Amino acid sequence: MNSNEHQAPARRRFLNTAAAAGLAGAGLVACSDKPATATAAAKASAPALANPGEHASVHLKPGELDTYYGLWSGGHTGDMRVLGLPSGREITRIPCFVPDALVGWGITNESKKIMGQKADGSLKYTVADSHHVHASYKDGNYDGRYAWINDKINSRIARIRLDYFVCDKITELPNVQGFHGIFPDKRDPVDPAINHTTRVFCGAEFQVPLTAGDLDKHDKYRSLFTCVDAESMQVRWQVLIDGNCDLTATSYDGKLAATNQYNVEGGVKYEDMMSAERDACLFFNVARIEAAVKAGQFKTIGDSKVPVVDGTRDANKDPKTALTAYVSVPKNPHGVNASPDGKYFICAGKLSPTATVIDLAKVLAWFDGKLEKIDQSIAAEVELGLGPLHTAFDGRGNAYTTLFLDSQVVKWNVDAAIKFAAGDKNAKYVVDRLDVQYQPGHLNASQSETKAADGKWLAVGCKFAKDRFLPAGPLHPENEQMIDISGDKMVLMADHPVRGEPHDFIIFKRELLKPKPVYALDEFPNAIKDPKETGVFRQGRKVTVKMTSQAPAFSLREFRVKKGDEVTLILTNLDKVQDLTHGFAIPKYNVNFIVNPQETASVTFIADKPGVYWAYCTHFCHALHLEMRSRMVVEA
Amino acid sequence: MNSNEHQAPARRRFLNTAAAAGLAGAGLVACSDKPATATAAAKASAPALANPGEHASVHLKPGELDTYYGLWSGGHTGDMRVLGLPSGREITRIPCFVPDALVGWGITNESKKIMGQKADGSLKYTVADSHHVHASYKDGNYDGRYAWINDKINSRIARIRLDYFVCDKITELPNVQGFHGIFPDKRDPVDPAINHTTRVFCGAEFQVPLTAGDLDKHDKYRSLFTCVDAESMQVRWQVLIDGNCDLTATSYDGKLAATNQYNVEGGVKYEDMMSAERDACLFFNVARIEAAVKAGQFKTIGDSKVPVVDGTRDANKDPKTALTAYVSVPKNPHGVNASPDGKYFICAGKLSPTATVIDLAKVLAWFDGKLEKIDQSIAAEVELGLGPLHTAFDGRGNAYTTLFLDSQVVKWNVDAAIKFAAGDKNAKYVVDRLDVQYQPGHLNASQSETKAADGKWLAVGCKFAKDRFLPAGPLHPENEQMIDISGDKMVLMADHPVRGEPHDFIIFKRELLKPKPVYALDEFPNAIKDPKETGVFRQGRKVTVKMTSQAPAFSLREFRVKKGDEVTLILTNLDKVQDLTHGFAIPKYNVNFIVNPQETASVTFIADKPGVYWAYCTHFCHALHLEMRSRMVVEA
Known part of the structure; x- marks a missing residue:
């Protein structure tokens, strides 16, 4: 039995009490100017359930696809995360503001140019704090072209192409x-x-x-x-x-x-x-x-x-x-x-x-x-309750608002609230309340921020998770909870731990995106389109190494440069099979990046250390993946 | 209907055929020296199921805790990932070899010292390729002290403390x-x-x-x-x-x-x-x-x-x-x-x-x-089949081996295999085969690498995922699959997408770890133990800023330095409540890091840009989190 399982009630009591006490001390809790009757009206009514809900499972069978995409801000990791919903599984993370050592984001020349460089070619920033993700619209619904995300620390905005799921522009x-x-x-x-x-x-x-x-x-x-x-x-x-x-x-x-x-x-x-x-x-x-x-x-x-x-x-x-x-x-x-x-x-x-x-x-x-x-x-x-922060919608006239201090989601009817405010004290605008675990920030419902809000799923980003997952040291994950809102009553379906600290997210039907699984060679001006074009090309101390990959080999089994050369290595992955990505790492030279099918990427470095360096494929590709290498010889 | 759903059979056929053809061309498929009878013997027998299995659910109710920890290598992200199993949820990622902009790993002085620096104080490496995670033993089982992980690119080994879930030493x-x-x-x-x-x-x-x-x-x-x-x-x-x-x-x-x-x-x-x-x-x-x-x-x-x-x-x-x-x-x-x-x-x-x-x-x-x-x-x-790579055990005499080319896991009995090899051609050593999706690399079973192998769960790291998740551009996740091995037949329970490219992992009972949810102040020699110790301390152009955090405020609401100062900022989080982590970011100064409860961290930077910079809390902590700031004034 895990000792943490018993601490939930104590923790919750403390946070709510302490936070409320702190606020009360500053005169905050008493700031409502509503009459006391509002509190009575705000209590959830308990009518017969006109709509019992759909109760679809959030748990998919192996191989079963999710029906919604979720685009999640990555918080301090400065990326955008792509989730499948309702399962809550993270499908990919798209690096934007912060280097990513898998993709080679912040390593390749192409990504450094997008991220922004200092005069010496190093990255201007390597930290970020992304909060909000929103996507491009057409006719009041998402059109699958772009998403945008902010960096609060350095006031940058990044754009993500939703065909290739890559960041293509950043503006400060x-x-x-x-x-x-x-x-x-x-x-x-x-x-x-x-x-x-x-x-x-x-x-x-x-x-x-x-x-x-x-x-x-x-x-x-x-x-x-x-x-x-x-x-x-x-x-x-x-x-x-x-x-x-x-x-x-x-x-x-x-x-x-x-x-x-x-x-x-x-x-x-x-x-x-x-x-x-x-x-x-x-x-x-x-x-x-x-x-x-x-x-x-x-x-x-x-x-x-x-x-x-x-x-x-x-x-x-x-x-x-x-x-x-x-x-x-x-x-x-x-x-x-x-x-x-x-x-x-x-x-x-x-x-x-x-x-x-x-x-x-x-x-x-x-x-x-x-x-x-x-x-x-x-x-x-x-x-509505203590600490209201954000509001989502179900397309049936109801709003869902997170209550940070109450650790609740409150479902309320907008028209009833307007009637209540207009003087109809019998208008019961609060429809339902659901405890969440714990201290919710953003929430969003499926298609909530479009004209096609469909009222199926509500995700809630809880800032504290404390006892909801196995303990793993002082840094806790956040707890993203999935709630079924298809019926009159909200039903908590699943908890998902996520690395701190996503803030906001959007959820939409999978049909709205048409991702491309393989690049087009022509997307890259410096593509090496034929292995015959590969080789080592010298202009004084500047050396260009042109290389292609096709499992299980790089077109150059070795390449030789001289100590002090400025080496630009361009790699095009000529494999066309979906998912057949190669990586390219050079030991001691701080180089690692991937090339997806038909992608081209390049890196530039000074060959300052003589010796033999086994550049190798870092992305599992073939039964002979371990043997897929190119030997860089740096002559003294 | 997603167009990718129809491509699975074609893809699988291609990969197997193409890969096998490539190998056959190099004379590899024919390298078995076993007689043809081996193939017959290798076919799975179909006896009555003596053990039908436990069929526990991999899907937990909200708030229900996992029963096993999984420690996963992070691949190119150079971290160690901590999963809860059987749910497959990622609870945390522990940065080791590669900077992490959430924690401030590679930003704080403490983490830079562990990671390794160049003479100018910058990081020696920012990329890695971690493959294998293993933990310390006592009496043939894990003792919960340490885990170790490799970096293949730069030949480094990192140690992780399993009390705080942090990397504390790296050796090249x-x-x-x-x-x-x-x-x-x-x-x-x-x-x-x-x-x-x-x-x-x-x-x-x-x-x-x-x-x-x-x-x-x-x-x-x-x-x-x-x-x-x-x-x-x-x-x-x-x-x-x-x-x-x-x-x-x-x-x-x-x-x-x-x-x-x-x-x-x-x-x-x-x-x-x-x-x-x-x-x-x-x-x-x-x-x-x-x-x-x-x-x-x-x-x-x-x-x-x-x-x-x-x-x-x-x-x-x-x-x-x-x-x-x-x-x-x-x-x-x-x-x-x-x-x-x-x-x-x-x-x-x-x-x-x-x-x-x-x-x-x-x-x-x-x-x-x-x-x-x-x-x-x-x-x-x-x-066993084509492309055998790794083997796990159930503690009941059976081994489970991944077959990369066959995209299968084969369950086989070790004693029967020994009998077969000794000449008993009636010994049926292959017990079961299960297709996995696709091209599996490592696999591991619960407690498999200990004397306490319990034969409950088997996780399989499939290197290709192609059609198993919603499409998200050319870079696909990998597919970590959970298999119930409690019975005679293996049962595929769930698919989990993971960011490339974890390789290896271990799975063990949660009771074996005793994580500490809050730091001890004394773990940090430079801790600011009392807000009264805070302030700005100058020695020539070197300035030390000592600060504490207690929600919703930093002890210094502002601090002033002069352009050109070398500023070392030390921050101790005096909050003691579990999960009450604060962040600290300085716009335009490329600073962001967190301090967990009772943790101390420091950063050093040159105050080269005059102006007002709102250092702010980046980790949601309180209803007044947005208002939690400290104003850095850099005088020209």
Whole structure:
């Protein structure tokens, strides 16, 4: 019997109690302005189950394929993870911001160019903190072209091609720190013919001085909201704002983007950051911003040439010309999510036990001068429980919100919540509650962030796992839980440990992707298309080694270079069979990378150590895999 | 319907046919010297099932704990992976040879020291290729102290502490290339009081010139077998051998270590490497080698001070004084495994369809001068199928061998095989065959490599997965399959995709480990034990920043340094709650690492960029996690 199994209740009690006590001490738990009756109404009703649910198994038979893809952010590993669902099995990890010694990401010349290099050719960064993954849209559903992922540490955005499942571009955002929220648009705000993603919006969390002289002028610290072009990956424009950005959401009509703000105070200590009772959800009028940029109504900051428009409160008081609108939301909200019916953005309260439902038609009405006060766009602000963070949807009118402090998922009906907020105290908006294990952050439902939300599966990313898996030292995995939401009651189906720390993820039907299992040689300009082209080609001290692989041999059984040569080795895998990947490692030279079928990759190194080095295939390929080598002779 | 689902049969047919055709072309398939009757005998008999098996589920309920640990080699990610079994869930990955941006492995001063640095403080290596994981023994079973893992690319051995699940020492082996096989001893060969692991044996695959002048003298290329001290991790001695080393095994009495050899020819091209019909399993008489070292009967090579004894064939012809014994084994064997009854080592044939059973008592008899020819220790050499690679055991007298080319696991009875080899052609040694998906390399059974082999579960590492999971581009996962071996018939229970490319693994009962969930402050000499000790301490241009973390705050809300300072930041996590890990990232400064409860870590960097940098907690810890920051001000 494992000794850890008995500790669950104690741990849970401690975390909840201690955290709540800490919050209460700072005056946070009592910040709800709802009357006491809300609590009664918030209790789950227990009607007869109109829909008992499908109860599909999360456990597949050997060889049985999953029916959904999950794209998961990799957290500190700086990659994007691809899961099969409902099984929760990790199929691959796509390196983006951080080197990956399997693929040779950060080792090959091709990947280093994408990742970004210093003047000496070394990598600019080797750490990252990726939080959010979102994919490109067409007609309100994923179109299988791209996914994007953020790096919060160094404010980078990476794009992943969803045909080959590789990162093909990375852009570092100027003028900002703490790039966190990210969301592609879903169609163009002006041109109805463009019904697919062309922009990606990026929110920056940390307010920083924009000029060198303002290091200690906290009131000059600012954050910006950034728009990146989906195709070129160039930054199109930025918006200077009051407060900061956290998560990001976009409307289905393409007209609005938004970010929740938890630090409108501009505090530099956490007590200051939560001094105000209400923060905001900040809306951006995309068409107006682009018109302003086009009209030259922008400035630039420092060395950056990116147009920056003014989205501060003072500059946007007139709805008719405003680029931005600040909807007030209770204390330090976390998360803003678009409902699949296109009507609402929902902000979760974090330090307030509430969710705020914002009516997008009314936000647009305000921009049109047809709504007196922007806060009149708030359709509901209802109590859900302690520490609400993120919200998912089932396409049947229900929302699912994580409660960090309560360690619960609460299922609630949006229309009922609006009725309740409108005064109908008999409207029972909370449909169900389910304990999760433990302290959930993000959650997402199958197809939740599309018009095709199907209400089958809900995944919950629990930040603490403590007693749910075999103990393996002080660093615990996180616990990603799978919940069946096909019926009225949520049913917890499985726990999956994952390496820290994925944050956010999307789940969609497998039919939406058409991955390519084998590369095309022409994808690589430097491909060696015929073994006859292989050899060692010298130009002074620069040597190019051209090589191909076909199991069980490299085209060059040996290659000779001289000490001090700058060697560029180009390897094309001419094997065409799916899954027949080769690796190439050179001992002591810190070289290892793979070439998938029909792929080409190259490395450059200085041959500074004389001797014999057995370059060998590192990816199992054939019965003679161990014998598949090429002997590098470095002559003194 | 996914288009890939239909391709399985075609793929499998191709791979087997193509691979077999390739081998046949090189004259390999026909290398069996067994009569045709062997094939008939090798067919599985179909008796009534005396033991129908337990059929335990591999699918656990949420919160249910696994009953076995699996320690998996991480392949090119250079880590050790910890799995829970039978569920196959990955609980953690322990970085060893390759940086890990979550933990800060390769970022913190502490980890860089373990990994090995160049003169400028940068890491010596950032790639690896780890194949084999084995753990320390006591009384013939695992004792939960250590595990060891190899890096084939740079010939390094890493030790993992199994209390905290961290790598604490790495040693680079001198004089060798392609360090592959690794196995700890199980007791001392001389002192019966030492019934636990004190040595780790390491086999080197690639034969290399040992002096600079011999680059092109292939007959001077040599490989060495290495013994590393389990506690100090220093190299104790090496043995110069003929041929090369592949996998490694040790006897339960501590007297013998062995390695299979696939290149006794010393070939430098694969055709040469398989020119001989028989290679070898090379035995080492540990006590005699240590006596020779003690007696000064060794030389050293180059700059290395490691004693090297002579284990070549010519120097070891007299059994009475021999340090080594070369048992012949058919063509290019792969894998040598010790049966749990302590009697046999089994070599799989790879390019021969056979397994060779070697009787250890007879090997010892040869060393004692009581056996005329060393090959008389071969108890059986029986046909199993195409491409046999590795063998596991159930503790009931049965062996399980992977057949790479046949994509099968064959279950066979060792005693029956010995009877068959002795002439009893009615002895049905093949008990069962099971197709696996596809091309299996290593396999291992629960407790297989201990005296406590329990015959419950068999995991098989299939190198190809192609159609078994949702497609995710050209790089496929591998397919680790779980098989129930509790009954007479093997039953395939589940497929698990894993990132390439784990090779080998061990599986043992969870009771054998006693992990510690929280560190002791005293493990870290530089721990900041009280927030009052925190601050910025300057000595010229060297600045030490001492900081602690306690959710939701760092002890320093800001710290100021000057441009050009060499900053060493020391962070102690004073939180004591299990699973309450904090992270620490500094934007643009390439710093990210974690501190688990009561852990201390440090980083050193040059403050070369003036400005405000929001160092923030990267590991979700508290409702105010996003607000948990420390502001680094770098004054120009």
